[in-house]
Amino acid sequence: MTFDELSHQIFKKQSYLCVGLDTDPRKLPAHLLSEPDPVFAFNKAIIDATADVAVAYKPNIAFYEAQGPKGWESLQKTLDYIPADCFTIADAKRGDIGNTSGLYARAFFDPSATGLDFDSVTVAPYMGHDSVTPFLDYPGKWVILLALTSNAGSADFQRLPTDPDGTNELFETVIQTAKTWADADRLMFVVGATQAEVFGRIRAIAPEHFLLVPGVGAQGGSLADVSRCGLTKAGGLLVNASRSILYASDGPDFADRARAEAQALQAEMATYLKAYTS
Numbered sequence: 200m201t202f203d204e205l206s207h208q209i210f211k212k213q214s215y216l217c218v219g220l221d222t223d224p225r226k227l228p229a230h231l232l233s234e235p236d237p238v239f240a241f242n243k244a245i246i247d248a249t250a251d252v253a254v255a256y257k258p259n260i261a262f263y264e265a266q267g268p269k270g271w272e273s274l275q276k277t278l279d280y281i282p283a284d285c286f287t288i289a290d291a292k293r294g295d296i297g298n299t300s301g302l303y304a305r306a307f308f309d310p311s312a313t314g315l316d317f318d319s320v321t322v323a324p325y326m327g328h329d330s331v332t333p334f335l336d337y338p339g340k341w342v343i344l345l346a347l348t349s350n351a352g353s354a355d356f357q358r359l360p361t362d363p364d365g366t367n368e369l370f371e372t373v374i375q376t377a378k379t380w381a382d383a384d385r386l387m388f389v390v391g392a393t394q395a396e397v398f399g400r401i402r403a404i405a406p407e408h409f410l411l412v413p414g415v416g417a418q419g420g421s422l423a424d425v426s427r428c429g430l431t432k433a434g435g436l437l438v439n440a441s442r443s444i445l446y447a448s449d450g451p452d453f454a455d456r457a458r459a460e461a462q463a464l465q466a467e468m469a470t471y472l473k474a475y476t477s
């Protein structure tokens with residue numbers, strides 16, 4: 200999906216919601232456990248319940264890898280089920296020396312190799328340009344680079360000063376440098392919703408790039424704050440919620456409750472799109 204197509208979907212659906220498919224087999228509603236593939240049955244119901252109010256889906260690969268081969272099968276079926284008008288993110292947080300990154304890229308971007316054909320993959324910047332550019336060798340595919348993450352440990356390295364007067368921090372250097380590797384039509388940055396106070400600094404460096412923003416819902420980030428400081432004329436945000444949607448209920452009504460959570464976020468997003476982009 201291109202930058203313009205993603206932007207179009209955001210304004211059409213009045214939503215920049217990304218539903219995180221962090222599907223934990225231990226948390227599935229009991230009535231799904233007799234299904235041949237309970238994880239896929241759950242994801243299918245979640246997608247059916249949210250596809251009109253979400254513009255993106257982000258399966259977190261850890262949840263699938265941790266189940267061995269059957270997890271990869273559930274992932275494949277889930278990806279195939281996601282409607283074509285939704286952007287897809289393999290949240291794998293990859294990155295290694297060039298030839299290895301090339302194989303990570305093939306795993307998520309080359310359907311003739313693995314069957315998987317994601318729009319994008321999350322990548323860690325720590326190993327530098329030659330660990331990231333192999334993902335960009337796939338035309339039309341996106342890199343979503345970790346910049347300032349939502350967790351407490353983000354302060355350990357990402358907030359270290361990178362200049363003598365301490366005004367620039369490592370996450371800012373990451374964004375400044377990575378911008379020279381790809382344009383805003385192939386590169387997004389991850390910025391946690393718990394970091395709303397630095398969105399202004401990020402928008403000063405990357406005024407047009409999309410930001411993937413996890414951390415609303417279970418991690419307590421403010422949708423109001425990130426929207427005020429992060430929205431652009433093209434939308435420019437994908438705000439992810441996983442647990443607060445997926446596990447709103449563990450009963451037979453789980454999909455209805457997931458829809459209610461997603462709809463509430465979308466309704467709020469519609470008001471911010473009106474306020475900050477028109």
Ligand SMILES: O=C(O)c1cc(=O)[nH]c(=O)n1[C@@H]1O[C@H](COP(=O)(O)O)[C@@H](O)[C@H]1O
Pocket residue numbers: 219221259290321347348349350389390391413414415416417418439440441442443
């Ligand atoms: O790259 C990510 O998606 C990510 C980056 C980050 O800084 N923080 C973060 O929580 N995430 C992911 O976003 C999702 C958040 O899930 P919930 O806290 O349940 O909404 C998980 O899949 C995390 O792995």
